[in-house]
Amino acid sequence: MRRILLAICFVLTATAAAQATQTYIKQDSNSLQRKTIYDPTNYSQVQRNLAQASDKTFWQRVIDRFRTPLFDNDPNNKFHLNGSVGIGYTSETGVLFTAKAVGIYDKEINGPLDFPSTISIAANISVTGFYAINIAGNNYFTDGKNRLSYGVDLSSLPIRFWGLGYEAADVNPRAEYTKKYHQAKVRYMRHVADKLWVGANLDFRYGYGGELNELAIGYLTEAGQHIREAASAGVGLVAEYDSRDRKINTTRGVYFSLLTEMRPKMLSDIDDNLWHITAVADMFCPIWQGGVLAVDLYGDLWSSATPWVFWPAIGGDYRMRGYYFGRYTDRKMLSAQAEVRQHIYGPLSCCVWGGAASLFSSHILFDFSELLPNGGLGLRIDIGKSGRLRIDYGFGRNSNGLIININEAF
Numbered sequence: 001m002r003r004i005l006l007a008i009c010f011v012l013t014a015t016a017a018a019q020a021t022q023t024y025i026k027q028d029s030n031s032l033q034r035k036t037i038y039d040p041t042n043y044s045q046v047q048r049n050l051a052q053a054s055d056k057t058f059w060q061r062v063i064d065r066f067r068t069p070l071f072d073n074d075p076n077n078k079f080h081l082n083g084s085v086g087i088g089y090t091s092e093t094g095v096l097f098t099a100k101a102v103g104i105y106d107k108e109i110n111g112p113l114d115f116p117s118t119i120s121i122a123a124n125i126s127v128t129g130f131y132a133i134n135i136a137g138n139n140y141f142t143d144g145k146n147r148l149s150y151g152v153d154l155s156s157l158p159i160r161f162w163g164l165g166y167e168a169a170d171v172n173p174r175a176e177y178t179k180k181y182h183q184a185k186v187r188y189m190r191h192v193a194d195k196l197w198v199g200a201n202l203d204f205r206y207g208y209g210g211e212l213n214e215l216a217i218g219y220l221t222e223a224g225q226h227i228r229e230a231a232s233a234g235v236g237l238v239a240e241y242d243s244r245d246r247k248i249n250t251t252r253g254v255y256f257s258l259l260t261e262m263r264p265k266m267l268s269d270i271d272d273n274l275w276h277i278t279a280v281a282d283m284f285c286p287i288w289q290g291g292v293l294a295v296d297l298y299g300d301l302w303s304s305a306t307p308w309v310f311w312p313a314i315g316g317d318y319r320m321r322g323y324y325f326g327r328y329t330d331r332k333m334l335s336a337q338a339e340v341r342q343h344i345y346g347p348l349s350c351c352v353w354g355g356a357a358s359l360f361s362s363h364i365l366f367d368f369s370e371l372l373p374n375g376g377l378g379l380r381i382d383i384g385k386s387g388r389l390r391i392d393y394g395f396g397r398n399s400n401g402l403i404i405n406i407n408e409a410f
Helices: 002-018 043-054 058-067 166-171 214-222
Strands: 021-027 032-038 080-090 094-105 117-126 131-140 146-161 175-193 196-210 229-242 253-263 274-288 291-302 332-345 348-360 372-382 388-396 399-406
Touching (some): 175 229, 196 253
Antiparallel strands (some): 021 032, 080 094, 094 117, 131 146, 146 175, 175 196, 196 229, 253 274, 274 291, 291 332, 332 348, 348 372, 388 399
């Protein structure tokens, strides 16, 4: 009998545990009360929900991939290598596949601007046949007041073509050709005052217009341009003033650069001496919490004898976004843009910008009525050490376009 009673107690205890019950005994002066409370919680489902909530979304996995460095660097090394890969898009190139590696060295010799010596290699290739390779570097010498900069650019872009000059872009039917542009430059700079550098610049450029169809050849003939390729070397003087807090994704400071150069015919295959001026003036200023006002003024001026393969053009990733690059092209270009950048939450930011530009063949032919307007909206996503993903949609006169790239336009 005793064994039977023990078996009955065991069964009752197991049943109570399976039903996840909790029993409380309350004793007062009059009676002994037993109260059983049943817990309806499905703990298995709770565990599954917690596991599902902890899983990362697709976009979280994409951002984490950008944030993860490609190289594992020993902090004791003097040379650090960082890399990134990604996808971009512009109207001219279509979908882009990008890769970049940046080496940082001599971190104890940062120079007066507190920027370390760097070397970088970047490559872009698209489904349309576009490719671009860039090698660049800045090397500070022992005292930090002398800097040697260098860069090599190789690119090929199948591009639409409406002719040369302001009016041609508005009235001509579209043609096509392949624009090849190669450049190599070396610049030696000396720090002479607070944030101010001056120096000399040596530059070589090669431009080639290939695969021109009959319509494109007719546009060149009409504009008096009979060559399809040109090579030229130039020597010049350059000055820079830089008080930015950082070179990428700047929040405050001023940057000014002025380059003047001569390109003598003895250093080129062109029958004339050329001159060239490039000027950049950027200003960055916090305007409220999380907000930054950024202003960019730019000028690219070539002499009248310059062949068309070197002429500046409106559009692209950085200035006059939304215009098709190369539709408006001439010997001289001036542009201005102002952008308000606002942090939203976490890694998200946005921006809105407006601007204008003008192209003309001579300063006496500058016409305010031919100013081209520009504006747009953008979204930014912080991707850690790889920088900031930039998604812009720009608008212009009878023009618009989407741009996906890394870091701010200027």
